[in-house]
Amino acid sequence: MNPLPEDSWNAWSPDELHAHLGHWRSEWYVVGGWALDLWHGHQTRAHEDIEFAVLPAGIDGCRKILSQLDFFEVSDGKLTYRASNAALPVDLWQLWGADMTAGFWRVDMMIERGTPEVWAYKRDHSIRMPRAAAVRSNKLGTPYLAPANVLLFKAKHRREKDERDFEAALPKLSSQEKLDLRLWLEALHPKHEWIARL
Template sequence: MTAATTLPHDAWAAWHPRELARRLAGVARPWCVAGGWALDLWHGEETRPHEDLEFTILRADFIHFRAALPGLRLHAAGDGHVEPLGPDDVPPSGIAQVWCEDVAAGCWRVDMMLEDGRPETWVYKRDPSIRRPRAEAVRRTADGIAYLAPEIILLFKAKYRRGKDEADFARALPRLDAAERRWLKAGLALAHPDHAWSKAL
């Protein structure tokens, strides 16, 4: 890694998922939008402001996505630290997030999340026993933007229960179908036993 970044951690001017999809159109490797934006792609509308944009890729595919995002300086992010990666560096095994800095604009554009699954299988990073066929874990909007299924996003959000996470769950709950509810409830039982959301499901 190179010297620490001087760009403030809150200097976000995130792309819209459509812009990310446009830039990654030539990458023939699995990726999908994650976080709050994934829920809004599922809803079909922007239900709240988003300070960032997260997307997930397979760790082994990092070099393909770095090549698809010229003009961005990549940084390993973890435990409150954000450190630039050199042009030939790959993120250390303990790093699961790579923040992408638009050098010309002086802001962060997107957060690249590294996962250890396989092209055909999505694996939950906090409990590898929780996994799904990627064809079930990833959905697509009408215009082809890939996003992580809502029940999976909510499982990630269940750990923190920040105000926005509670609001996202409340907004999503009436729209979850029976299969989505069952999967989320089973995931909560494994990852977060006795979670309050389980009763609502």
């Protein structure tokens, strides 16, 4: 099966994603810019996609629940179809879910390497914390990654939207969140401009 064009996104909203996964008895949570907006309690900017994370053990269950979508592995800039009954690579990090009938990508599934009890940072597994501290929920029960953790991901590339997300989040971060993010940046990106502002 050939993938859709990479820019053919008409992503679900967090509420739509929650409607599909809200009763699933496994770990999942919204990440990226939408996670920050769930924390803010309102949408601060447009989002071209929606990213959420699951643990490796949850991939098959998640794809089963989202059976109306066809999933494609994202690796090295290529999109490769992965049938629902096919074995997945052990080094799988990301899957895009496509609604082939409508002709749109709907979700971006990220694979996290922690455990049900411990959240682990994808790019450096030495950065870990209790999952109960890393994953929060909004008033509707939609789980999302905590803001300092989201900003850690965004710090690497510092795209325009990442800078805007940092600016919007900075006044609301708690003292502990600022400390955590500063320590993480000092360890991974010691010359990062955000450090002095935290």
